[in-house]
């Protein structure tokens with residue numbers, strides 16, 4: 241008999257958080273208290289008693305659970321089941337692109353299709369976790385800057401548990417995102433600036449507004465939610481990793497989270513020391529991490545005049561730049577940018593060849609893969625995973641002008657000619 245659909249959300253599962261740790265100095269902080277950044281102004285990472293976790297959980301137990309994000313409960317920090325705020329976060333499929341793979345000469349291309357999560361993007365993973373922890377730790381008001389998808393996910397989860405949410409978007413954020421955020425109950429403003437300008441409004445308003453800053457990496461738990469992408473991917477591949485992961489990188493939470501997942505899985509003996517090449521993908525109009533990687537730098541500089549159709553990765557400055565760069569280097573990976581023209585072409589190519597409509601950020605990974613193949617960075621037998629992080633349906637698409645007047649004779653010759 242299969243377990244009830246909500247089995248991962250109820251009952252008493254043991255939890256294993258031991259403490260939090262500064263990503264730069266290693267200084268320890270107690271768990272189960274509200275934290276933003278470390279005293280050094282750097283992101284905090286959640287640490288677990290992994291030896292005890294390994295005793296308590298087996299791969300077989302895990303395999304029998306319902307296929308959602310909360311099957312990984314032991315790897316996550318929420319203590320009390322009643323604090324889990326869930327909209328149903330399914331395990332997302334790995335969709336193969338056989339025709340594209342043949343055309344590019346790559347062994348296998350798998351797309352982790354994150355567009356199927358609540359609010360249509362993988363931001364749901366991070367915000368589901370962060371809002372659940374905020375509820376557990378007694379937060380009643382939160383704020384964040386967003387290019388759209390994070391704000392939508394925050395709005396949805398915060399409304400669901402009665403937390404007040406304030407959201408600030410660049411003024412050219414697609415209207416559908418802004419409206420979606422408002423409709424899901426957050427208070428949303430457009431700002432004449434980019435995401436880091438919006439972030440400043442949140443930071444400087446802290447005292448007056450008494451809100452908790454849930455910006456990317458400014459609290460410890462969004463990473464833990466995004467970490468489930470790495471746990472899921474490894475499990476879906478039979479506790480293996482692919483040869484390369486192409487990740488559309490904005491703030492980098494997902495890349496950092498997956499890197500953390502692989503390390504935790506190795507520590508409990510479920511993965512060996514093999515790692516995928518972590519490939520940081522950005523758009524040419526906003527590629528601070530790519531530039532830092534090329535320059536051999538540990539930190540990235542603010543990217544001036546950032547612009548790209550891939551709005552979700554238009555992030556001129558990332559707090560976790562040093563962690564992204566470290567993961568890319570340690571993995572033997574690389575950082576690569578593609579221009580908007582190639583992103584649009586990639587979107588069309590994947591959709592017309594293999595029937596998968598990727599968002600512009602996801603399509604950026606395919607455009608980058610095409611470049612990487614051209615540069616000889618991908619082997620002919622390689623298994624490559626691309627991340628489609630959000631639904632394309634929130635973005636404007638090319639217009640279709642064809643029209644039929646049904647009161648006139650239908651011109652089937654014209655229809656047949658396409």
Ligand SMILES: *Cc1c(COP(=O)(O)O)cnc(C)c1O
Pocket residue numbers: 361363389390456488489490491492493494495552553599601602629630631
């Ligand atoms: C936020 C976002 C990204 C970037 O994710 P990070 O983990 O913050 O780098 C990529 N694609 C989409 C659709 C997004 O919303």
